[in-house]
Amino acid sequence: MGAGRVGLVAAACLANSGHEVICVEKDPARLEKLIQAEVPFYEEGLGELVESALRQRRLSFTGVLPGRLSDVGIVLVAAGTPLLPAGGVDLSYVYDAVNEVVQHAPQPLTLVMKSTVPPGTGVAIQRDLLGKGSVKHSYISNPEFLREGRAIHDWYHPDRIVIGGQDAEAIQRVREIYEGINAPVLVMDVTSAEVAKYAANAFLATKVSFINEIANLCELVGADIDAVARAVGMDHRIGTHYLKAGLGYGGSCLPKDTNGFAFVSALNGYDLRLLKTVIEVNAAQRRRAVDKLSQALGGLTGKRVAVLGLAFKPGTDDIRESPGIEIARLLATAGASVSACDPMAWTSACGLLPPEVELVTEAFSALQGCHAALLATEWEEFINLDWQKVRSVMRAPYVILDGRNALPRDLLRQYGFNYHGVGR
Ligand code: UDX
Helix, strand or coil, X not given: CCCCCCHHHHHHHHHHCCCCEEEECCCHHHHHHHHCCCCCCCCXXXXXXXXXXXXXXCEEEECCCCCCCCCCCEEEECCCCXXXXXXXXXXXXXXXXXXXXXXXXXXXXXXXXXXXXCCCHHHHHHHHHHXXXXXXXXXXXXXXXXXXXXXXXXXXXXXXXXXXXXXXXXXXXXXXXXXXXXXXXXXXXXXXXXXXXXXXXXXXXXXXXXXXXXXXXXXXXXXXXXXXXHHHHCCCCCCCCCCCCCCCCCCCCHHHHHHXXXXXXXXXXXXXXXXXXXXXXXXXXXXXXXXXXXXXXXXXXXXXXXXXXXXXXCCCCCCCCCHHHHXXXXXXXXXXXXXXXXXCCHHHHCCCCCCCEEECCCHHHHHCCCCEEEECCCCHHHHCCCHHHHHHHCCCCXXXXXXXXXCCHXXXXXXXXXXXXXXX
8 A cells, every 4th residue: 555665666576576466556646657657756677677567467556445455465554654744753644544454354454564653553553443343454563674776676685574563374474475585584563663663764864973973073183084984884893884974864764764753752751862963963964064165165145056966865866855955945045046956856856946046957057157066966977077077167266065975086176176075
C-alpha cells in the first residue's frame, strides 16, 4: 500500500523475486503513470524492474483495495509519515491504510509495517485496530533501510533484515518473502524494531554532524578534515562511512526521522539531548556556508553566485531538505543574485525556489559572470567540468566554495580560483 520510494521498490523487487504483487496507489495521476509503466520519480534501475514485472504479469497497480484482498496473504504498508508542523509524526496515511485492510479483508492476513512509525505505534495498531474486528490479523514491524539511488541494491543486499513481532507464523511468512536474500534476520518485539529504525538514522545523522563539527574546527586550527576523517574512520570500532564533511545531511529521511525521533522521545519523557544538538549542527552548517561566501566576497549584496546542485545528494531528483535549495534561498535573501542548476532535480526545483533565483539548465550558463560558485551536490557532471574554461567565464574574486569536498582543490588553485572547502 503506497507506491512511493519505499512501496514501489518493495513491490517491484518482490514481483521480481517471483511473488504476485498488487500495488495500491491512491493518487490518481500517479496511478495513471504507474499503469503505463512510468515511474513518477527517479530511482536507478526501478523503471526496468517495474516494466519487466508488469510484462510478466506479476505486478499490477490499483487505486482501490476492496475486492482485491480475498487471496492476499501479506499486506505491506508503505504510506508516508510526514512531519506535522508542530513537530510530531503524521500517521493519518498509515492509519487509513490499516483501516482499509481491516474493513475489507475477509480472511486473516499478515500486516507488515514498512513505514517509519514512532515507537509504540505497532502496539497501538494491534490494540486499537487489529484487535477489534472479527477477523484476526497478525502484525509485523519490518523497517526499511533503503538509500535513495541505491534502493534496489539495498533491497537485495541489506546489512540486516529486522522483523518485529510476536506471532511465529507471521514472522516465518515475512522471512519467506525475503527468501534468497543473504542477510542476517533479526527477530525482536515490535517496539524494538520501531526504535531500531529511528536509532539507525539518528546514528548516521550523528556521524555526519560530528565530522562537520570537526571540519569546522580543522578550519580554525589549520588541519585537513580529509586526513583526519581517514585516520579516525580506519578504527574499526568507528568505521569509514558517513564521515564525509560537507553542507550537512538532507533528504526525505534523516531530517524527518531525527526530528520525529526527538519529538516522540520527549513525549515519552526522555530528552534526546545529543540528537537535538545533531539537528542544530546540521542547520548551522548551511548558514555557515552562506557566511563563508559572504566573507570571501566581502558581503553578498550585488554579488552573483552560482549554486551547483539542488538534489540532496547525487543520483536522485529528490530535493527534500536539500542544502543546495536552502542555501540558494538564504543567498537570495541576503542580497546576492543567484543562479542554480542540477542535472536531474531541475523539474522538482521549479516552483520551490524563490523567483529571484534563476534556474538554469546548464552549469556553464549558471556560472557565467559569477563572482562565486558553491558546489552543493557532488554530481560527476560538476566535478568533471572544464574548470579552466569556467575560470574564463567567471568574475573576480573567483571564489569556489566546495561544499562537498569533491573538487580537485590543487588544480582549481592552479587555475587561479580562490578555493574554499569544508575543513580542508
Ligand atoms: C537514508 C539512510 O541511509 C537509509 O538507511 C534510510 O532508509 C533513509 O535515509 P538517504 O535519505 O537515501 O538514506 O540518504 P543517505 O545516502 O543516507 O544520505 C543522507 C544525507 O547525508 C545526504 O544529504 C548526504 O549528502 C549526507 N551525507 C552522507 C554527508 O553529508 N556525509 C556523509 O558522510 C554521508
